[in-house]
Amino acid sequence: MPSIFISYRYPKNIFFRSFLTLVICLNCFFLIAQKKQRPNSTFPNSHLKHIVLPHQTFNSIGKSYGLTGEEIADYNNLEYYDGDVIPKYLTIPLTKRNSSIDKIAFTNEHLVPLFQIKGIPGRLIRYKKNGNNPLIRRVNGSPLLVGYLHTNEVNNEVVETVVPAGIRHFGQVKQAGKKAAITDLKPAITIAIAVPQKALASAVVGGADTVSAIRAAIVLPKIVNSSSTLLKEKRPALVEIKKPQPRPATRERKVLFLVEIQLAITFFLLVIIFFVAALRNRKEVLHTQLKASIRKVLINEVLREETFSENLNRSLSTSDFLKKQMAKKGGRQFIIDEIINGRKSIKGKAGEEFLKLYVSLNMNDDSSKKLKSKNWNDVVKGIQELAIMEQNHKMTEIFHEINSRNELIRMEAQCALVRLSGFGGLWFLNVLNYPISEWQQMKLLSMLSTLPFSDIPDLHLLLTSPNESSVIFTLKLIGLFQQRTMHGEVIKCLANKNETIRFFAIKCLKEIHNEYTVDILLRKFATESRKNKISIVKVMGEIGSQDQLDFLLDVLSVDDDTLKISAAKALSKLGAKGNYLLEEYCGRRGGQYSQIFLHIKSGV
């Protein structure tokens, strides 16, 4: 495999390099972007501890702190899920999005001031020399205001705020050990956060823990003095995260769930594949055996005597294997097919015996039942069987399917009517609501062409049918059976708006022409489409006389190669004079015309 990749070397290919550069750039972009998407904490590790209320979700909590549910989950090293949050407490990161130094709030936003509260051991935040550090400001002497929490909801329960020392919070506090650094606060100062409603939380500014944190206890203004007590009561026994029960649906779990579904479907498909394959293989073997048995019986009986149906019936009944198969639906159908094939391939008296056999084995009942089936395939099969086995009494039922919505049933019914009633069956054309495909027309004409055409019905009405495909079919029928009495009606079709109808009318006129046909066609020539002009020229070659030589010579001079070659061919068919004129004309014009003449002369 690696050698394949090596085979693609584009050392100096600017496009390839550009493409790879683009890929790398996009990668980098995503990496940076992904990093930026994480909660942008100006105080890494600074956070609030939020008491989770009943029915609160990551999203609802996140929303109230200006963060997303996923960010909250991620910050707490939990997997994000949609349901109620299970842990009692959550750590809410303090970011630029949910806290600020200045008292600026947007609409629908509540500002919760953060105050230092005395009495908690920790670190001391020293002001910058200019004394203008907005992070820790003395408001009315004591306590100290450190900033504002922005929240959408006033009833968030916050236990404590943890702000590690030595962090560039709001760009004001410098790291410990440096100039204007944070030093230990002894004794610690606690700050109280006033929230508009009940005593929800406490904050402590301190720094005795491992991260040298400043803790802020948050209390209601009216109970600021009792904050320490409150803090003791509410101070987390730090966060106890219980194993979620039931297990929440995470992103990975959702994907894996889909994988499980897909694998289950795949397994199900595999079972069906092997089942169907085994069934089909078994069916093939069975059909081979059946075919051999039936053919053996058939050949014996058909060769022995002409009236073999009774013997054949007896043979089929005596063979255990065939008897068993006759009782089965599939086996019986296979035997029906074989009998029908026999009927189709053997004509005369022997063929009649297959009909007798078909009826004596009550297979006509099987075919009739299929007509009532809901499966179109069975209906088609039933019609086909009844028609081939000449079950004329079923014609009415078959006729009902002439305008079936299913085109295959419709087509088979049309064929069956023609097969059963010959030309008489064509009267379905009068009531047909659907167009007839070219394939269907071909099938019908092929069937009709084997019949004596003395009893062709009156086709006048069909030529004026609004069903254009019926008109085309009728024109083909008239041409095929040379119904010269229809000449006048066919001429009328030359005025039809449909180009294809006119085309077939021209072709039909070739077969049923009379002394007026050529003149009529010549009159039509000028106004006809290119395709029909070519057709007229070809017809001139077949039915024209020397009177049309000038016309064909005119056509030979037009600027259309197909028309030229058609005219040349037509001229060559109009006797010696036509050939002479063609040679003379082509010799005179030379060039392309010489090639045309040679082409005609070579008889290709």
Added chain:
Amino acid sequence: MIWFEILAGMLTDILYFYCACMLVFYVLFAIVSIGETLRNYKKNNSTDYSLLATSELGPSVSIIAPAFNEGVGIIDNVRSLLSMYYSNLEIIIVNDGSTDDSLQKLISAYELRKVDFFIEKQLPSKHVKGVYKSTNPVYKKLIIVDKVNGGKADALNAAINIASKDYIVAIDVDCILEQDALLKIIKTLIDYPKVRVIASGGVVRIANSCVVEDGKLVKVNLPKNYLARVQTLEYLRSFLLGRMAWTRLNGLLLISGAFGAFDREIVIKCGGYNTKTVGEDMELIVRMRRYMVETNEPHCVKYIPDPLCWTEAPSTYKVLGRQRNRWMRGTIETLLAHKIIFFNKRYGLMGYISYPYWFFFEMMGPAIEFVGFSIFLTATILGIIKWKFFFSMLLFMISFGCMYSSFAILMEVLSYHQYKRRSDILKLLLVAVTEPFLFHPFMVWSSIMGMVDYLRNKKSWGEMTRSGFSTKTLELKPGIVNGDYRKA
């Protein structure tokens, strides 16, 4: 840097949306194709195709086959074509400036003589040096055209100029056709009364490891070569699911270059094959469809699920890479040449669904997949995305692929059931599992190289070396062809 975050978020969402759309398309293909494939299969059971072969009333057909340096097998291939039973037929073989002895072999084998032939210049093509016909009436259907080399599209145009029948069937001369392939494909063209079928095609199958006797396929085997085997599965998916679904929706934009039938009148009216693209067969279908839409004629392009044509698939990474590279270039050239269709309401479904599908998923797909996967992998390595999530997503894609492939196999078993052995089905399923690791990355890479080559304005076809079929009566030696454009 809010814009940065928004942009990154948007790009991530677009990638997810893209994947979701692709999966939805595949699921739709599977659902839509079921009805169409099974309906065709049942329809076949009650159709007597022999009528078309014997009836003089059937449409007239010209088979056109370009050949370039096919000397090794050309005699047998032409014999195979001549053995096709169809009453109103002519077979035109175009010797497209072969440098081997193809023409001499044909002349002596089929008793050919040069004839004076006036060629109507309906379509542009390079100079025709001569037209040959047989003096033996047994081969009266055969016409051999000797012309200056101009590529496959040019050879096909020359053949269309010479063809005189209503329909043309373009085939690759090295393909093996089923006995009734011609009947089935022509019947499709005349089977729809309400719309004009301008082109039709059928399923192309992989013939590697199959047994060929006298130019006919006598035994179907699953390819022994891994690459050919994967392509077998790929072709099953492509033809039985994708193409059938597009047929149902009347949104098909491609008929395989290996075997396709076209309405000659429309082909000529819309200017024939484009000689300036390596994707000439797709380009022709798109142009024919455009022509029909612009002239307000109801039309459709049909595909049938019957296996009609067997071809030898590339069995080495090198040749396969060239083939996929060319397919990608062909796709880009065609789509860019017809960009007017893109979300143009005038073109209906073609403008709103087919073209955008080809643009976003067939053309852009490999590049987007490559970029997306590399970002995903990098982000995982750097810890931005959890490994658990990475593997679960990977597993999701692989299991989806397996499910889709299994469905294609099921459709095959339910309809034409060519691979009868249980071991063959198991091998195909194994291929479905390994494909994402051993085959798919290479396909993506080759397609990207195709994009790069398109930008470099590379126009060559690339050599296609074949190893020949397993035969009983004839030995096919490795040959070089310029055919086989987009069989899948």
